[in-house]
Amino acid sequence: MSDTTTTQTSPGQTPKPPRKRHRVRNTLLTVAALGLIGGIASAASGGSHPATATPAPPASSAPASPAKPAQPATASSYLTAHGYTVVEHWSNAKWQAENKNAAPYDPYIANGPDVVAAGSNGSKVQIVIKVADPAAPGLASVVKGLPAGTRLDGSYLVASMAMPTSGDAGSAAAGTNPAPAASQPAAPATSAPAAPAGPTVSQQQALDSAQSYLSDGQGFSRAGLIKQLTSKYGEGFSQADATWAVDHSGANWDAQAVISAKSYMSDGQGFSRAGLIDQLTSPYGEQFTYAQAVYAAGQVGL
Numbered sequence: 279m280s281d282t283t284t285t286q287t288s289p290g291q292t293p294k295p296p297r298k299r300h301r302v303r304n305t306l307l308t309v310a311a312l313g314l315i316g317g318i319a320s321a322a323s324g325g326s327h328p329a330t331a332t333p334a335p336p337a338s339s340a341p342a343s344p345a346k347p348a349q350p351a352t353a354s355s356y357l358t359a360h361g362y363t364v365v366e367h368w369s370n371a372k373w374q375a376e377n378k379n380a381a382p383y384d385p386y387i388a389n390g391p392d393v394v395a396a397g398s399n400g401s402k403v404q405i406v407i408k409v410a411d412p413a414a415p416g417l418a419s420v421v422k423g424l425p426a427g428t429r430l431d432g433s434y435l436v437a438s439m440a441m442p443t444s445g446d447a448g449s450a451a452a453g454t455n456p457a458p459a460a461s462q463p464a465a466p467a468t469s470a471p472a473a474p475a476g477p478t479v480s481q482q483q484a485l486d487s488a489q490s491y492l493s494d495g496q497g498f499s500r501a502g503l504i505k506q507l508t509s510k511y512g513e514g515f516s517q518a519d520a521t522w523a524v525d526h527s528g529a530n531w532d533a534q535a536v537i538s539a540k541s542y543m544s545d546g547q548g549f550s551r552a553g554l555i556d557q558l559t560s561p562y563g564e565q566f567t568y569a570q571a572v573y574a575a576g577q578v579g580l
Contacts, residue, residue, distance in 0.1 A: 352395070365398055368392075386414055393408040404439075407436075409434065427439055478519075484507055487507060488507060488527045491503060492534070497539075531570055536578070539577065554571075558570070
């Protein structure tokens with residue numbers, strides 16, 4: 279193809295030289311267009327430059343996931359992994375036996391020797407309980423019913439709280455306040471020598487008298503025996519000495535209630551179940567507890 283064009287002239291006009299096409303300009307525009315299209319295609323298909331830039335953030339954020347502590351195998355290791363000092367840990371069997379108030383979530387607790395643990399971190403306290411199945415039906419509703427600060431973290435039920443430094447009663451119940459823990463060894467050290475010293479003379483005398491009454495087969499309740507020992511018509515011991523003696527007498531109050539019930543049944547008066555229970559619990563009678571009286575009535579066949 280020729281790069282020149284033929285220009286028609288009218289007679290009498292001087293022919294003008296032919297105009298050249300802008301081949302260079304067209305070439306540059308074509309290259310620029312191709313470059314632009316290539317850039318769009320590269321971006322659409324994940325070209326090399328965006329590809330190297332995009333993986334960079336995942337590469338830097340990938341270590342963040344492993345940095346989170348993995349689910350530990352035991353309740354104690356959970357506390358340690360979260361910066362707490364383990365104060366006490368229990369097996370499933372011990373928890374089931376000693377925490378009857380926790381019955382609503384007992385069925386969800388995992389089996390093992392270290393499934394419940396308490397730990398401290400300054401004034402902060404955490405109690406963790408390992409559950410067998412975090413997705414178990416009903417567990418979520420149990421967690422909602424627990425005190426504020428209790429949450430489910432993976433396979434652990436976690437209760438967090440702050441212990442006041444003066445809250446001796448609360449910390450003793452939780453068994454996790456580090457301040458009492460530090461001072462506890464000192465207390466037994468001062469009270470330990472008191473044990474070998476034994477009872478005072480008056481306490482020992484009250485104890486001898488209490489055991490004598492218990493051995494004569496009448497059947498005494500705790501309250502009744504204290505009353506007998508302190509009565510001015512009886513032994514005349516102080517309330518403190520009598521109480522100490524009765525509590526150290528080793529008496530089985532259920533058995534004493536049965537002895538008393540049998541004594542009433544044998545005197546020929548005739549007692550109904552309700553009447554016998556009333557006599558055994560009366561403040562003017564034997565002063566047994568209601569539970570002890572019911573037990574005794576059952577033992578004598580009423």
